[in-house]
Amino acid sequence: MNRRQWLxxxxxxxxxxxxxxxxxxxxxxxxAATEPETALPARPHPPSIALSDYEPKSMxxxxxxxxxxxxxxxxDIHTHISVSSKAExxxxxxxxxxxxxxxxxxxxxxxxxxxRAMVNLTGGYDKGLSEAVTKYDRTFPGxxxxxxxxxLALQGAELSGTSSAGDRAGxxxxxxxx
Numbered sequence: 446m447n448r449r450q451w452l453x454x455x456x457x458x459x460x461x462x463x464x465x466x467x468x469x470x471x472x473x474x475x476x477a478a479t480e481p482e483t484a485l486p487a488r489p490h491p492p493s494i495a496l497s498d499y500e501p502k503s504m505x506x507x508x509x510x511x512x513x514x515x516x517x518x519x520x521d522i523h524t525h526i527s528v529s530s531k532a533e534x535x536x537x538x539x540x541x542x543x544x545x546x547x548x549x550x551x552x553x554x555x556x557x558x559x560x561r562a563m564v565n566l567t568g569g570y571d572k573g574l575s576e577a578v579t580k581y582d583r584t585f586p587g588x589x590x591x592x593x594x595x596x597l598a599l600q601g602a603e604l605s606g607t608s609s610a611g612d613r614a615g616x617x618x619x620x621x622x623x
Contacts, residue, residue, distance in 0.1 A: 518561035526551065526565040526589075527577050540571035548581055552588065565591045568616060578615040590617035 446454075527544050529537035555563065568577045568591035581589035593616040 514557065515559040518559055521560050521563045524563045524565055525567045526563065526581065526591075527567050527569060527573070529567075529569060529573070537569065540569055540573035542569050542573040542577055544577075544580070548585055548589070552585065555588070562588050562590060564617070565589060568593045570594070574616060578617075582615065582617065591615075592617060 526546065527542040529539060530541040530543045531537075531539045551563065554560075565577065565581065568574050570593055574591070574593050577591045582591050
């Protein structure tokens with residue numbers, strides 16, 4: 446028997462011993478019942494802690510490397526360049542968009558970091574989508590790609606019919622979600 450076979454068998458035996466009702470578990474329970482002075486003391490429960498007070502310490506200790514510019518051109522496939530100007534609980538209530546940066550500001554950062562293109566996953570719908578596509582995709586082709594989402598009607602569970610409107614507005618793609 447080699448080391449690997451021995452470790453495999455030890456693992457199987459340890460796993461079997463941990464199962465409730467196994468011979469090892471029953472023997473330990475009987476011994477503890479008949480010889481209370483040799484039984485292991487009960488482990489105290491750790492004190493409760495509120496989630497807001499929990500501050501775990503990282504066990505991962507590796508050197509940190511700062512990369513100022515990608516060696517090869519990158520495509521950022523998950524950005525949120527625009528957001529709805531009015532939303533409630535994550536549901537867009539109006540098609541109007543607010544932009545988190547102008548195309549010129551974003552292009553300056555993209556060029557500095559060697560990002561070839563960005564995919565905006567929050568292009569919106571209706572006139573907001575048309576505006577985002579015109580402002581980014583059509584003005585700087587190949588640098589921005591605006592996606593839209595299938596929107597559920599606020600009342601009822603039928604699609605609001607934005608798929609054809611998204612196609613007409615020039616959306617580069619569809620994403621899941623509302």
